Amino acid sequence: MKPFTKLVILLLSITFFVSCGNADDDVNFRLNTGDGLGKGKEVDECLNLGENDLILSIQEQFTTLPGKVSILFKVSDSDQNPISGLTADQFTIYEQGRNDDCFNTISTSESLARISPNSQVFSNNTLLVLDLSNSVLSSSLTELKSASISFIDNVMPDTAQESFKMAIYWFDGENELHLLNDLTISKEELTMAINGITDDISNDPSTDLYGAVIKSTDRATELLNASTQGDKIGAASVVLFTDGTDQASRFTKDAAQKKVDEADPNISFFTIGLGGEIDTQVLTDIGKTFSVFAANKEELETTFNEISTRVSERANSFYLFEYCSPKRDGSGENNLAIQVKAGSKQGAVQTKFDATGFTGGCE
Structure with a gap:
């Protein structure tokens, strides 16, 4: 085979490889647009929660004085099938303040954690x-x-x-x-x-x-x-x-x-x-x-x-999860991780909240 012919074949092969790679990237980008972690991110490795079988995509979050944290998210499995019917006792809350090396588990009962009607958001x-x-x-x-x-x-x-x-x-x-x-x-x-x-x-x-x-x-x-x-x-x-x-x-x-x-x-x-x-x-x-x-x-x-x-x-795979945080005014911005378990599957997502103005008690 002549050197020029070899060069043409090599260039065509590279072009084909790059084209396939770009197509795959486009597909993944489209999927992640609607079914990624939303406003959340991957949980810190210090928690060692393992691989996500469930995907928690944070849609919106806000705080309400004196100390309530509210997170609206949707839950799906790794095949993008929606997961409905989850209850508050299936969630675990983890908080990390500026003095914490890793996250501390927050009791869902003591923090009055609940799944609330989401009609307002x-x-x-x-x-x-x-x-x-x-x-x-x-x-x-x-x-x-x-x-x-x-x-x-x-x-x-x-x-x-x-x-x-x-x-x-x-x-x-x-x-x-x-x-x-x-x-x-x-x-x-x-x-x-x-x-x-x-x-x-x-x-x-x-x-x-x-x-x-x-x-x-x-x-x-x-x-x-x-x-x-x-x-x-x-x-x-x-x-x-x-x-x-x-x-x-x-x-x-x-x-x-x-x-x-x-x-x-x-x-x-x-x-x-x-x-x-x-x-x-x-x-x-x-x-x-x-x-x-x-x-x-x-x-x-x-x-x-x-x-x-x-x-x-x-x-019904959209949940408004709310709890009363033990963090208080002066603690500033804190990391928050939420884990959910459904049967043998689990998933988690991490975000932040500002505890400015937080005091004791919760509505």
Whole structure:
């Protein structure tokens, strides 16, 4: 082989290697954007807590006199699956002041540690988006209504909370995302809206699937921006049901997928497909958080329930953990580490808080 040819091959090999490396870095960066430690950092090695099986991502933190420390974070496993249902006794608190070589364990009982309602700092909005094209209205409307009501029952809290809201939209072949029920905390209002759907609701028998994806993503983005005003943390879920493919051809698949891929990382996307006319790959790509498919209308409620479990778990994986710190005014800035254990898994995150003005007692 000639020297010049060898040089060209070498340069091409280096270019290929560098390109692959950059692609991997991009993927990791995107994942860490939504599922890293947030405002926290890795725990100091002096605690020797081991590898994290659970990821605690700090979303916000603040202190309240006379001595309360509040941390809002979400918990997921190493595969990014949300972890819900944790209780205060599963958390361990560690503090490190300026006179401490390492961290001291703070008793959760003595510090009155608790998981508090997070409505004052967290807002979660769910958009249920239903395909009401002719094929659904003529063959599976009864089953869809029953499955949607079951979804509402599972996702919305039994007692209305300002931090959990849902809106219902529908689409057919028109260039519009139709509003069925605006954002509300009322489970009863949402159920009435579903029951009110009739088989003559649509004037266009076609299916504008890609338009519905684009418009619902835009709406979720608007709601997320509005709900995060005033130092609130927000999350949103788009849950889209269809029994077919895009027929209107008003928008392209690439445009819809780009809208989903470039959405805020705190927006989750779920899809539910029915029957044999759907494109499972398209729905899987659009429902990048989770997708599920029903072979027939009798399976609809089961699939809606499966999605509702995922939506509920994600919403309930945000925790407002609060405790009364023993640190007092004059101690300045202190390190804080929080560890959680769930079965055989554990995870921890570290942050700081300022104890200026802290005195005895806690609300």
